[in-house]
Amino acid sequence: MRGAGPALGPGGEFDRIRNILRDLPPQPGSRVGPGDDAAVLSDGVVLSTDLTVEGVHFRLDWISPEEAGGRAVVAALSDLAAMAAEPIGVLVSLAVPEAGPGPEPFMAGVRERIDEMGIPLLGGDLTRSPGPVILDAVVVGRVESPLLRAGARPGDALWVTGTLGGAAAAVAAWTSDGVPHPEFRERFARPRARIPEARWLRERCALSAGLDLSDGLAGDAAHLAAASGVGVLLRGGTLPVHPRFREGKADGDGSGALECALHGGEDYELLLAAPQGEMEPWVEEFRRSFDLSLTRVGEVMAGEGVWILHGDNEEPMRVERGGWDHFRGMPWESGGEG
Amino acid sequence: MRGAGPALGPGGEFDRIRNILRDLPPQPGSRVGPGDDAAVLSDGVVLSTDLTVEGVHFRLDWISPEEAGGRAVVAALSDLAAMAAEPIGVLVSLAVPEAGPGPEPFMAGVRERIDEMGIPLLGGDLTRSPGPVILDAVVVGRVESPLLRAGARPGDALWVTGTLGGAAAAVAAWTSDGVPHPEFRERFARPRARIPEARWLRERCALSAGLDLSDGLAGDAAHLAAASGVGVLLRGGTLPVHPRFREGKADGDGSGALECALHGGEDYELLLAAPQGEMEPWVEEFRRSFDLSLTRVGEVMAGEGVWILHGDNEEPMRVERGGWDHFRGMPWESGGEG
Numbered sequence: 130m131r132g133a134g135p136a137l138g139p140g141g142e143f144d145r146i147r148n149i150l151r152d153l154p155p156q157p158g159s160r161v162g163p164g165d166d167a168a169v170l171s172d173g174v175v176l177s178t179d180l181t182v183e184g185v186h187f188r189l190d191w192i193s194p195e196e197a198g199g200r201a202v203v204a205a206l207s208d209l210a211a212m213a214a215e216p217i218g219v220l221v222s223l224a225v226p227e228a229g230p231g232p233e234p235f236m237a238g239v240r241e242r243i244d245e246m247g248i249p250l251l252g253g254d255l256t257r258s259p260g261p262v263i264l265d266a267v268v269v270g271r272v273e274s275p276l277l278r279a280g281a282r283p284g285d286a287l288w289v290t291g292t293l294g295g296a297a298a299a300v301a302a303w304t305s306d307g308v309p310h311p312e313f314r315e316r317f318a319r320p321r322a323r324i325p326e327a328r329w330l331r332e333r334c335a336l337s338a339g340l341d342l343s344d345g346l347a348g349d350a351a352h353l354a355a356a357s358g359v360g361v362l363l364r365g366g367t368l369p370v371h372p373r374f375r376e377g378k379a380d381g382d383g384s385g386a387l388e389c390a391l392h393g394g395e396d397y398e399l400l401l402a403a404p405q406g407e408m409e410p411w412v413e414e415f416r417r418s419f420d421l422s423l424t425r426v427g428e429v430m431a432g433e434g435v436w437i438l439h440g441d442n443e444e445p446m447r448v449e450r451g452g453w454d455h456f457r458g459m460p461w462e463s464g465g466e467g
Numbered sequence: 468m469r470g471a472g473p474a475l476g477p478g479g480e481f482d483r484i485r486n487i488l489r490d491l492p493p494q495p496g497s498r499v500g501p502g503d504d505a506a507v508l509s510d511g512v513v514l515s516t517d518l519t520v521e522g523v524h525f526r527l528d529w530i531s532p533e534e535a536g537g538r539a540v541v542a543a544l545s546d547l548a549a550m551a552a553e554p555i556g557v558l559v560s561l562a563v564p565e566a567g568p569g570p571e572p573f574m575a576g577v578r579e580r581i582d583e584m585g586i587p588l589l590g591g592d593l594t595r596s597p598g599p600v601i602l603d604a605v606v607v608g609r610v611e612s613p614l615l616r617a618g619a620r621p622g623d624a625l626w627v628t629g630t631l632g633g634a635a636a637a638v639a640a641w642t643s644d645g646v647p648h649p650e651f652r653e654r655f656a657r658p659r660a661r662i663p664e665a666r667w668l669r670e671r672c673a674l675s676a677g678l679d680l681s682d683g684l685a686g687d688a689a690h691l692a693a694a695s696g697v698g699v700l701l702r703g704g705t706l707p708v709h710p711r712f713r714e715g716k717a718d719g720d721g722s723g724a725l726e727c728a729l730h731g732g733e734d735y736e737l738l739l740a741a742p743q744g745e746m747e748p749w750v751e752e753f754r755r756s757f758d759l760s761l762t763r764v765g766e767v768m769a770g771e772g773v774w775i776l777h778g779d780n781e782e783p784m785r786v787e788r789g790g791w792d793h794f795r796g797m798p799w800e801s802g803g804e805g
Contacts, residue, residue: 168589170555170607174512176589178605180560184597217508222518222603251506251514258599259522265560265603267516269508 166211175214175270179205183261196318198238205266206322211341213331214270218251222265224258278356281338281402285429295371297393339401360432369424504549513608517543521599534656536576543604544660549679551669552608556589560603562596616694619676619740623767633709635731677739698770707762
């Protein structure tokens with residue numbers, strides 16, 4: 130609706146985006162407005178831009194420059210996965226301080242990740258930074274019929290690819306001066322953009338809505354709920370928490386695992402809504418094809434907001450807070466998480 | 468040529484871009500590779516990304532947040548003018564520190580400038596910065612036949628729109644604790660992207676090459692020369708220096724004006740090459756249509772590099788240094804200029 134701004138979940142970052150995008154003039158060349166994962170032009174070209182800033186999204190005492198560059202471009206490519214779009218290429222803008230490793234290792238990390246996906250580097254910009262390393266990745270793709278955040282209907286089942294919470298568990302370890310489990314570290318340092326997975330499912334199943342999990346399951350489910358005008362019920366016991374939560378300190382009483390899975394951002398898995406029975410026949414072939422699980426985590430309901438059911442005999446509880454809120458700061462800067 | 472990297476002029480920033488882009492795999496979806504002003508996809512979609520960083524490209528004690536936002540998006544749109552492309556829309560990524568004016572005035576400046584050009588905002592990203600304000604503007608356009616840096620031939624005449632050196636003169640005044648002439652300030656704070664001008668000329672004249680003047684006439688002429696495999700001869704007496712250089716301190720002995728015009732970046736005028744006689748019939752109508760001059764500034768020669776002739780009886784001198792080099796730093800941080 131003109132003037133109402135895009136439908137996003139709660140959170141300071143999203144309130145500000147809403148304000149900034151409100152009262153946009155009609156977008157003549159575009160089919161999908163600001164507020165979804167990417168812009169879709171009238172001829173099916175999909176565009177997204179994703180800004181990564183040292184000290185906000187990563188630290189160089191946690192990961193290498195190569196990993197930081199690769200992670201930044203994968204985060205951007207994940208927006209193509211969110212729409213089930215086919216990649217055309219990427220453009221990378223990079224700013225680095227004069228003291229430090231220079232631009233080359235960051236770009237080497239970008240190149241490694243896009244080369245392995247066969248995605249060309251189309252251009253970019255290089256400049257000096259007075260402080261933090263800054264990397265903006267622009268991804269370009271194409272899609273006939275984009276998968277949107279809007280479209281989920283009451284009764285749809287909700288599915289998640291892969292496992293959740295690993296990236297947040299790595300951050301939790303680093304911020305408490307610990308050393309993350311290597312598998313948690315890998316989830317933070319080398320995430321994957323689920324592009325082939327999204328396209329595979331899109332070809333086989335009548336997906337009604339979807340997006341990538343960059344803000345945490347709770348926050349991204351809230352985006353889906355708001356965009357679709359529905360509520361979301363998550364079943365706590367079914368969430369595919371990363372299996373390494375069962376080892377070592379990270380799980381504690383188990384609440385750490387659920388907290389990381391719900392509120393930890395940047396797992397870059399997919400959250401998908403589909404009518405009941407659509408996905409079930411494909412779960413096993415999906416697992417074999419991609420060595421990746423596909424887990425039913427809840428349902429779409431009439432209503433609004435995100436709710437969680439911890440046991441069958443309990444009442445659903447409202448999930449009050451969203452996931453990551455980059456404008457407010459990451460958890461280690463705004464009160465701690467995990 | 469595969470493996471040689473794109474043909475850019477001299478300068479530390481360009482050397483690093485060359486290294487980073489060398490040995491790129493073939494770019495299947497693109498018609499113009501990295502190294503020109505923008506990427507051109509196979510269906511004529513043009514893309515460019517332009518990163519603006521506080522303390523590198525602007526300071527908030529010089530210009531307002533609104534002006535900084537507007538300037539950043541115009542700098543990006545100027546890459547569409549450079550290719551004579553028609554704008555489709557822009558995406559803006561913004562990072563701002565928690566202390567400061569917040570994102571709104573920067574985005575208001577973006578919106579003001581794109582609204583006046585009728586260009587839609589298609590999306591973006593908002594995050595927190597640990598220090599400088601960071602704005603990456605992605606511009607999307609379309610062009611049947613892009614105007615490239617390559618294509619200038621010996622014997623072509625070289626033309627420049629508008630006047631040069633104003634933005635650099637403003638920076639020179641600020642960095643020597645002065646107050647710039649309001650017209651110089653305006654050139655820095657509110658540049659124009661010469662998109663209608665480029666499209667008007669492209670429709671009427673057989674332009675052989677062109678680009679926008681973001682690095683300074685000397686530096687951008689070097690890009691054109693390198694990409695076209697030619698030399699460039701500039702006639703010093705013909706350069707359209709900003710008329711306010713004739714007033715006040717800024718001109719001094721006149722060398723300040725020439726220095727700003729040759730080496731001052733970010734005037735965002737156009738440098739165009741065309742066969743002799745192509746542009747002359749249109750100069751007056753162009754001036755009336757856009758209230759903007761179109762000035763012949765030199766010729767394309769066989770050879771390489773950029774040369775300047777200060778008087779008809781003198782020998783051409785090699786112009787040794789490029790224009791702005793953002794990686795090396797702006798002039799006020801690397802030795803002074805103007």
